[in-house]
Amino acid sequence: MLVLLSTVSSGVAFSDATIILNENQILYLFSTSGQVIAAIYGLTLTGFIFFRNELSREEIEDETLVEAVESLKSRYFVLLAFITVLVILTILSSNLAIAYEGSGKAASKTLLLNVAQSTFVTSLMAVSYFIFDVIHPKRIELASKGLQAKVDPSRTAQAKGSLEDFLRNYNQIETLLEHVGKPFQETTSSAYATKYPRRLSNARLTDFLLRNGKVDKDLYQRLRELITLRNSIIHGADPVVSQDIVEASAKVLEELRTTLTEHENDEP
Known part of the structure; x- marks a missing residue:
């Protein structure tokens, strides 16, 4: 967008300029542009x-x-970083346009004037897009659908799986996580009883299991994917799963049950 605007505006300026600015207008316009975009x-x-x-x-x-929230935070961070770069470019190009005003180099001055204003317009458009993206009323739903597409890309295939079977497997996985996570839950609750009288999330419980060596990295990743998919469906993603994900949930359930049983037998 920036390159396109700069090219078009510079081309028009060199071929048939429609607006010619004097020195005072240039100084006022570009000093104001820098202040406005910074504000x-x-x-x-x-x-x-x-x-x-x-x-x-x-x-x-x-x-x-x-x-979903972490996905939104990551997205907003990238957009904000992009806007920051544009704002810096706008301020720098505005300063250069002011500095080159008295240089006497008409071609360089014309190019800088058009690039600076194109950068300013692009920055305004980027900020506007960011604001509307942040306040979008269905941002959680859209983020959930994006996560679902990442975890279960084959859900749109003709052979769909049973959502009931997936949820049944997930509920059993959740029961296992709650059972094995009781020591962590009790420790956390006793330490923060007054402020956070809540159970640990399933995602957090899987973190504890990984760090304590009760599950390996591969099983941990698959557990997190199932948790992400189930939470995405709750918050607006399509209530559809693929047969592959149903089979994967059953396999994860069996592996988790076997792994936890082995660890319980190994404990004194």
Whole structure:
């Protein structure tokens, strides 16, 4: 977008300029552009900090939102980094346009003027897109669908699996996690009884199991994928699963049951 705008505006300026600015207009326009985009960026960043805190609060209150919220945070971070680069380029190009005003090099000055304004317009469009993306009323649902597509890409195949079978397997996995996670739950609850009287999330329990050597990395990854998929379905993703994911859930259930039984037998 930036390259396209710069190329088109510069081409028009060199061939048949429709607007000719004098020195005072250039100084005022580009000094104002830098100040405006800096102010907009500051307000956007401040508002996003409050919004991010709100997302974190929702994540704490509802454990099934963890994956969707973390996905949104990652997306917003990338967008904000992109906007930051554009804002820096806008300020630098505006300063260069002002600095080159008295250089007497008409070609360089014309090019800088058009690049600076193209960068300014692109920055405004990027900030606008970011704001509307953040306040989208169905952001959780869209994030959930994105996670579902990543975990279960074959769900749109003709041979669909049974959602009931998947949920049945998942509920049994959840029961196993709750059982083996009781020591961690009791320790955490006693340490933070006054502030966080809540059970540990399934994702957090799998972290504890991995760190304590009760499951290997491969089983851990597959557990996290099943947790992500189930939570995505809860929060707006299509209630459809593939036969592959149903079979995978049954296999994970059996492996988890076997692994935990072996560890219980090994304990004194």
